[in-house]
Amino acid sequence: xxxxxxxxxxxxxxxxxxxxxxxxxxxxxxxxxxxxxxxxxxxxxxxxxxxxxxxxxxxxxxxxxxxxxxxxxxxxxxxxxxxxxxxxxxxxxxxxxxxxxxxxxxxxxxxxxxxxxxxxxxxxxxxxxxxxxxxxxxxxxxxxxxxxxxxxxxxxxxxxxxxxxxxxxxxxxxxxxxxxxxxxxxxxxxxxxxxxxxxxxxxxxxxxxxxxxxxxxxxxxxxxxxxxxxxxxxxxxxxxxxxxxxxxxxxxxxxxxxxxxxxxxxxxxxxxxxxxxxxxxxxxxxxxxxxxxxxxxxxxxxxxxxxxxxxxxxxxxxxxxxxxxxxxxxxxxxxxxxxxxxxxxxxxxxxxxxxxxxxxxxxxxxxxxxxxxxxx
Amino acid sequence: xxxxxxxxxxxxxxxxxxxxxxxxxxxxxxxxxxxxxxxxxxxxxxxxxxxxxxxxxxxxxxxxxxxxxxxxxxxxxxxxxxxxxxxxxxxxxxxxxxxxxxxxxxxxxxxxxxxxxxxxxxxxxxxxxxxxxxxxxxxxxxxxxxxxxxxxxxxxxxxxxxxxxxxxxxxxxxxxxxxxxxxxxxxxxxxxxxxxxxxxxxxxxxxxxxxxxxxxx
Numbered sequence: 001x002x003x004x005x006x007x008x009x010x011x012x013x014x015x016x017x018x019x020x021x022x023x024x025x026x027x028x029x030x031x032x033x034x035x036x037x038x039x040x041x042x043x044x045x046x047x048x049x050x051x052x053x054x055x056x057x058x059x060x061x062x063x064x065x066x067x068x069x070x071x072x073x074x075x076x077x078x079x080x081x082x083x084x085x086x087x088x089x090x091x092x093x094x095x096x097x098x099x100x101x102x103x104x105x106x107x108x109x110x111x112x113x114x115x116x117x118x119x120x121x122x123x124x125x126x127x128x129x130x131x132x133x134x135x136x137x138x139x140x141x142x143x144x145x146x147x148x149x150x151x152x153x154x155x156x157x158x159x160x161x162x163x164x165x166x167x168x169x170x171x172x173x174x175x176x177x178x179x180x181x182x183x184x185x186x187x188x189x190x191x192x193x194x195x196x197x198x199x200x201x202x203x204x205x206x207x208x209x210x211x212x213x214x215x216x217x218x219x220x221x222x223x224x225x226x227x228x229x230x231x232x233x234x235x236x237x238x239x240x241x242x243x244x245x246x247x248x249x250x251x252x253x254x255x256x257x258x259x260x261x262x263x264x265x266x267x268x269x270x271x272x273x274x275x276x277x278x279x280x281x282x283x284x285x286x287x288x289x290x291x292x293x294x295x296x297x298x299x300x301x302x303x304x305x306x307x308x309x310x311x312x313x314x315x316x317x318x319x320x321x322x323x324x325x326x327x328x329x330x331x332x333x334x335x336x337x338x339x340x341x342x343x344x345x346x347x348x349x350x351x352x353x354x355x356x357x358x359x360x361x362x363x364x365x366x367x368x369x370x371x372x373x374x375x376x
Numbered sequence: 377x378x379x380x381x382x383x384x385x386x387x388x389x390x391x392x393x394x395x396x397x398x399x400x401x402x403x404x405x406x407x408x409x410x411x412x413x414x415x416x417x418x419x420x421x422x423x424x425x426x427x428x429x430x431x432x433x434x435x436x437x438x439x440x441x442x443x444x445x446x447x448x449x450x451x452x453x454x455x456x457x458x459x460x461x462x463x464x465x466x467x468x469x470x471x472x473x474x475x476x477x478x479x480x481x482x483x484x485x486x487x488x489x490x491x492x493x494x495x496x497x498x499x500x501x502x503x504x505x506x507x508x509x510x511x512x513x514x515x516x517x518x519x520x521x522x523x524x525x526x527x528x529x530x531x532x533x534x535x536x537x538x539x540x541x542x543x544x545x546x547x548x549x550x551x552x553x554x555x556x557x558x559x560x561x562x563x564x565x566x567x568x569x570x571x572x573x574x575x576x577x578x579x580x581x582x583x584x585x586x587x588x589x590x591x592x593x
Contacts, residue, residue: 042476209480
């Protein structure tokens with residue numbers, strides 16, 4: 001397998017842009033109509049994902065240390081899309097046909113050989129990882145909605161009960177699919193530490209024009225069925241640090257529904273033998289947007305180590321801390337002796353992280369929500 | 377004419393054509409005129425031949441380009457399979473566009489509703505604080521008119537008047553409260569209606585998109 005030739009060939013084909021994945025999927029669906037049902041009605045987002053994944057694989061083709069974990073993750077991840085080993089040859093055939101079609105005259109037997117070999121390796125790594133995962137986890141977790149509360153016009157809090165226990169760490173998230181929007185998966189963080197009854201809370205904020213969030217907030221009700229993927233995510237409480245001789249206090253900064261994973265971490269702290277001081281800053285645009293404040297204040301009343309500061313950025317006359325989460329953090333907290341955990345919109349986390357660093361908090365004491373590779 | 381018919385007629389040959397003399401007793405044509413005519417024919421023929429060669433070249437060039445294009449460029453509809461793939465691709469793109477349009481539409485609706493909601497809430501807050509202020513002013517005026525009462529007992533008629541005033545102010549404050557409550561209730565009702573409309577709008581948009589986008593193409 002000539003890796004250089006492979007890269008060159010991919011670069012040439014990639015110049016045709018969206019036409020390439022369009023051709024690939026149409027070819028796949030024509031030759032294997034049963035695979036159409038594995039995908040959403042609108043394929044626009046799907047095509048980008050395919051090209052991005054292929055691009056990443058090809059550019060990392062000689063860098064096995066990063067390529068292999070990526071492929072294994074992809075293989076495990078595809079289990080929830082109901083992809084099985086039997087689908088891989090069909091995908092391979094359509095991939096080769098697509099590459100051949102767009103290569104035109106430059107397609108050679110050697111190139112065909114290269115691509116066939118490369119795809120064989122990819123498929124092998126992915127199916128192996130999927131098979132290995134199958135011995136431990138279901139392909140997805142079926143769950144029933146047991147609670148559905150619309151807290152504000154744009155935020156709903158869902159409580160779901162998985163049919164079989166879903167084990168996760170506070171701070172992690174899962175991909176969620178609902179019956180109203182089949183084959184569309186969106187990541188949501190668990191908003192509670194694992195409970196004895198196995199129920200999980202999700203905080204859903206309606207994204208205007210979004211495909212899934214309005215369905216979860218408006219269409220889903222008690223009794224609805226959901227599918228949950230395997231837990232992922234890197235935002236976790238650094239318990240090793242807390243177990244050292246000089247444990248640091250925690251600063252949790254949440255923007256809107258970014259509260260979910262941080263609330264789970266607060267509950268986790270409550271289970272520790274010696275909880276550190278925890279300061280939770282919960283920000284929203286308006287006072288009404290502080291959708292979970294009542295519950296947080298109850299927690300603060302119950303646990304003396306917990307301080308909750310609500311922050312409102314877009315409502316003049318609000319009687320409390322006004323400004324963004326970054327503003328309030330800068331004003332209220334002496335940062336250097338803290339470990340900080342951030343979750344919210346990209347704008348909120350970026351601004352808050354910069355503020356914290358400029359106030360002297362080292363980068364390695366800041367933990368930010370990062371989904372890593374997402375569903376493809 | 378002393379040329380074989382099969383020979384190709386070139387401008388030179390026209391120009392240098394030699395005509396046999398006429399037989400005796402018959403008058404021939406004017407040689408000068410024949411020459412001049414042949415010159416004109418020669419020029420015209422020359423132009424035509426040049427044009428023709430240019431056109432031939434152009435045809436060759438285009439033909440070569442066509443062949444080269446067919447051989448080198450990437451996608452060429454080769455067979456029925458490829459045609460089918462293209463047909464399915466166009467159908468998929470149409471479905472994608474319908475879904476994107478529906479989402480865009482619902483986004484606009486929601487954003488518009490949010491703006492109007494904010495506006496109504498702002499206005500309501502303003503009016504509520506105005507009503508409260510009025511009530512406060514009325515109350516402090518009432519207090520002012522009661523407090524400066526001197527030590528000596530008020531005459532009965534004045535006392536009666538003040539009591540009537542107090543009763544009036546109490547009623548006024550009750551009315552204010554009732555108004556405020558009714559206003560806030562109607563406000564919350566209209567927000568509920570809004571939510572319903574929004575929900576209905578979202579549902580309709582989704583239904584339309586579901587109707588228009590084929591599940592399988």
